[in-house]
Amino acid sequence: MSALLDLQPDYLRRRGALDTSREIAQQPAVWRQIGRMATESDAATAAFLKPLLERPDLRIVLTGAGTSAYVGEVLAPSLRRRLGRRVDAVATTDIVADPLACFAEDVPTLLVSFARSGDSPESVTAPELATQVLTDCWHLVVTCNDRGRLAGQHADRPTSQVLLLPEAANDRGFAMTSSFTGMVLAGLLTLGGPDEDLVERLATAAERILATRPAAAADLAARGYSRIVYLGSGTLHGVARESALKVLELTAGRAVALAESALAFRHGPKSVLNDQTLVVSYESNDPYTSQYDRDMVAELLRVIPECDLVTVTGHSGQPARDNAWTLPGLEDVDDAALALPAVICAQLIGLHFSLALGRTPDNPFPGGEVNRVVQGAIMHPLRR
Structure with missing residues (x-):
């Protein structure tokens, strides 16, 4: 088997990360399958x-x-x-x-x-x-x-x-x-x-992220952050919440993650910022909504080091920053579609944070404290 996300399969197997890495890497192919299913109707x-x-x-x-x-x-x-x-x-x-x-x-x-x-x-x-x-x-x-x-x-x-x-x-x-x-x-x-063209554009952008961003994710993980904040407005708030959960799950809670919208972050949650906090901001493709995302990025750059802020955007014309992760060819797609390659960025970050913290991403809870399929919830009958 060839390298997965710039890592050798033997290393991933030893670290308990082979399944997760393979499943992150396979997404463009899976999307194309789903696209064909939808088109064939x-x-x-x-x-x-x-x-x-x-x-x-x-x-x-x-x-x-x-x-x-x-x-x-x-x-x-x-x-x-x-x-x-x-x-x-x-x-x-x-x-x-x-x-x-x-x-x-x-x-x-x-x-x-x-x-x-x-x-x-x-x-x-x-x-x-x-x-x-x-x-x-x-x-x-x-x-x-x-x-x-x-x-x-x-x-x-x-x-x-x-x-x-x-x-x-x-x-x-x-x-x-x-x-x-x-x-x-x-x-x-x-x-x-169905939209065959959209699926292909998403898959192509994801392949680019998977080819170019694993090393950057590993570099972030090596810096020793103990907190990660994911920001997303409108549709991308759901992506931020999923991104935060990935970090919590894959690191078994060793890295604490928070999700908020750009506007809501000022109303108290901004208190989480310290010198061990990484912020990842998703920029909306909606011209109106994106104004609030950009305002928050500008505000953050005045209070935290630039290296502690990653922006994920479909807009290639933004000012060049080392930590600007661009999703190529997607600046005009709906945010629900943008969510697919955007969340891959968070998956890569979660994977590398897990490895850096010595966890086993495929099963971060070997003792069974948290399970792949939820256990222990008793369902009570509804009586009316």
Whole structure:
């Protein structure tokens, strides 16, 4: 096997990082597979969605737990604009804890469930609660595991449709990488419409990042930061939250990470800054939103060393900085699409921070304190 992310397979195997590295590196290929699936069109999925999307009163709820919840957070703003309707991102953990509040309006609802394994208790229970609470509820399940409980429960229901991602997207590593970006892309193309050209542009940009940025990520990890702040506005706030989770997971909490929007960061969270803090700022492609991202970058450069600030942007015309990570050829794409190559930057940073701290990225919790598929949550029946 050739080098992965500039690292030799034998080294990655010894360090417990081979699966995670392979799954980060494979993303452009996985995206192209998903793009072909969308273009060739799953007739059953299209037939299922068409009459629902024609209903002006339909509410779309995007749900999942942890990283899968952030899939919905990334997609919801873009789909609201594209579809011109109400699209909400509500985590399964919130639905299970308080279904009557999450579905207080008894309106026709399409629940789109995102799940890598489909075996976590909340992933299975949230759709059942939605069906119990709502008069009219349909289910689109987007999952990477055809053997998961979620896929099995909805395989033959007339009010459900299962969209299965390529097998490679079912990450073996602890942290979701290609499963996250694969589900974002599948959701974007399924609900927003297929776009072969966009998929190719995203894959090409990701290949460039994977070829040029691993060394920079390793250099950041070698500096000994104990805190990382990820900033993203609008759609990219969901990317920031996913990025922070990757660092926490892959380092087993040894590096503490925080996610905020550019504007909200001033309202208290800015207190986290010290001489051991790295800040990574995602710049929106939206001309209005990006003004706030740039204002925050300018403000940060007045109070922290330039080497402690990484900017991730699709705008190649920005002032040249060593720590400006440009996503080539993507300055005009929607932020939900920009999210895919952007989050690869965070995946690389999380991987190298984990290695620098002596962790094992494929399984950062060998003692089982935290599990790949959540365990221990008791699902209580809803009595009305």
